Amino acid sequence: MQTSRPLVLVSSDERELHGFTWHAAINTYLKSLAGPAGVTPVIVPSLGDAVVNDTLLAAASGVLVTGSRTNVHPDLYDEEPTEAHEPYDPARDSTSLPLIREALNRDLPLLAICRGHQELNVAMGGTLETEIQEQENRRDHRGGSVDLPQHERFAHNHLVSPTPGGLLATILGEDDVQVNSAHRQAIDRLGDGLTVEATADDGTIEAIRVSDAKNFALGVQWHPEYWASLSEDADAPSTKIFKAFGDAARAYKD
Numbered sequence: 001m002q003t004s005r006p007l008v009l010v011s012s013d014e015r016e017l018h019g020f021t022w023h024a025a026i027n028t029y030l031k032s033l034a035g036p037a038g039v040t041p042v043i044v045p046s047l048g049d050a051v052v053n054d055t056l057l058a059a060a061s062g063v064l065v066t067g068s069r070t071n072v073h074p075d076l077y078d079e080e081p082t083e084a085h086e087p088y089d090p091a092r093d094s095t096s097l098p099l100i101r102e103a104l105n106r107d108l109p110l111l112a113i114c115r116g117h118q119e120l121n122v123a124m125g126g127t128l129e130t131e132i133q134e135q136e137n138r139r140d141h142r143g144g145s146v147d148l149p150q151h152e153r154f155a156h157n158h159l160v161s162p163t164p165g166g167l168l169a170t171i172l173g174e175d176d177v178q179v180n181s182a183h184r185q186a187i188d189r190l191g192d193g194l195t196v197e198a199t200a201d202d203g204t205i206e207a208i209r210v211s212d213a214k215n216f217a218l219g220v221q222w223h224p225e226y227w228a229s230l231s232e233d234a235d236a237p238s239t240k241i242f243k244a245f246g247d248a249a250r251a252y253k254d
């Protein structure tokens with residue numbers, strides 16, 4: 001049996017499939033954790049306070065908050081709900097936001113991806129904007145139709161510029177990095193205690209860090225898990241992010 005590997009909690013979506021309600025996480029996040037990060041992923045059902053408690057958090061050495069096609073409900077950042085903010089997953093919201101806060105309270109390493117990046121911002125008091133592709137001088141960050149095959153939808157889409165001297169720049173270097181993109185929403189007002197770690201050329205905040213976090217606490221708007229799940233050689237920046245997160249989880253466990 002392999003030596004003990006840190007447990008990393010993974011957020012789940014509430015989804016309907018075959019006439020049942022499931023709590024599910026996409027395989028690419030799980031494979032990236034079990035592979036390049038070298039940790040043991042544990043999917044957390046979106047059951048709110050029934051799961052986000054001391055017992056669960058005490059067993060963990062990190063938290064990964066995944067992407068999702070659904071959006072954070074605008075009531076949670078005092079915005080008026082409209083059709084442009086849909087679809088929602090209230091079960092996810094009621095679990096991932098407290099999970100983020102409790103992870104930060106315990107200095108657990110945190111990696112927040114896409115919707116997770118947006119949830120981190122909301123958890124810290126920030127706001128989101130929706131259908132950003134409809135704004136003038138704004139890229140279309142959707143990455144094409146949701147029906148496209150993954151290798152097309154999560155292909156490299158645009159450059160991001162890491163903030164010099166930041167955590168991301170420490171992991172990846174300060175040169176611009178090609179990333180994929182699959183989102184209609186983005187950070188509008190930055191939450192309290194967050195530092196911008198990367199931007200796109202249209203001003204979209206593409207990465208954030210919890211400024212006073214004792215450990216790794218990074219949000220990224222793109223999807224490094226797509227590449228990291230394929231192989232360690234598929235995309236060096238993606239692998240580096242997951243390896244850095246895994247190192248932080250091992251350090252926390254030790």
Ligand SMILES: N[C@@H](CCC(=O)NCCCC(=O)O)C(=O)O
Pocket residue numbers: 066067068069070071113114115116146182183184185186
């Ligand atoms: N819904 C939010 C976050 C986008 C996101 O997490 N995308 C992942 C796509 C996964 C899928 O298509 O199932 C937004 O649109 O900004």
